[in-house]
Amino acid sequence: xxxxxxxxxxxxxxxxxxxxxREILRGLNLTVRQGTIHAIMGPNGSGKSTxxxxxxxxxxxxxxxxxxxxxxxxxxxxxADERSKLGLFLAFQYPVAVPGVTVANxxxxxxxxxxxxxxxxxxxxxxxxxxxxxxxxxGMKQLEMDDSFARR
Ligand SMILES: Nc1ncnc2c1ncn2[C@@H]1O[C@H](COP(=O)(O)OP(=O)(O)OP(=O)(O)O)[C@@H](O)[C@H]1O
Ligand SMILES: [Mg+2]
Numbered sequence: 001x002x003x004x005x006x007x008x009x010x011x012x013x014x015x016x017x018x019x020x021x022r023e024i025l026r027g028l029n030l031t032v033r034q035g036t037i038h039a040i041m042g043p044n045g046s047g048k049s050t051x052x053x054x055x056x057x058x059x060x061x062x063x064x065x066x067x068x069x070x071x072x073x074x075x076x077x078x079x080a081d082e083r084s085k086l087g088l089f090l091a092f093q094y095p096v097a098v099p100g101v102t103v104a105n106x107x108x109x110x111x112x113x114x115x116x117x118x119x120x121x122x123x124x125x126x127x128x129x130x131x132x133x134x135x136x137x138x139g140m141k142q143l144e145m146d147d148s149f150a151r152r
Contacts, residue, residue: 001072003034005055005088011065012054024050027066056090057083085114108132 010028013021024047032038040048054061055068057080067074075083083089095103111132115125127135140147 002069003071004069005030005032006069007031007055007066008069009066010051010054010063010068012050012061012063014050014061021062023064024061025054052090055083055088056080081113104132104136107136111135 007028007030010025011023012025013023016022028047028051030038040051042048050061054063055075057075057078059080063076068076070088071086073086075086075088078086080089098106108127108129112122112126115127116122117125
């Protein structure tokens, strides 16, 4: 199985209220090898966010050509939640504060959604709270985050 992200000749349009249908990506090719970090740079409006949204499966964009391969699947055929379960998703740059929802609980719900299996009781597959706290702390340590974030 290939864990590289391979984008081949990607073309995409967005429906603009004033200008109508506009082609933003015109034949983009990019390979991101497993374990590497890539920074995509370019002028404002050149399509960086558009690319990120399309990889994640945002419904406002229409892919008119090309393929995106990840783990031996053309992920353009998958729904956004299916892509996220494979490991492709957008992280929040500015997370929205929802009163009563802690970041920790939000993340635990996401972990449990990924652990859920068809035909099984979600309670059986849910991560035990203590195990989740450990996972959270180790991730935070890796990102050098302040301990107080876990309580927000
Ligand atoms: N929701 C939208 N409706 C209409 N046009 C859009 C929409 N989103 C993006 N565009 C257009 O698509 C083009 C690419 O925009 P995009 O936001 O992907 O660029 P970017 O490279 O992320 O820019 P920035 O550096 O400003 O973040 C721009 O011309 C922009 O005006
Ligand atoms: Mg952008």
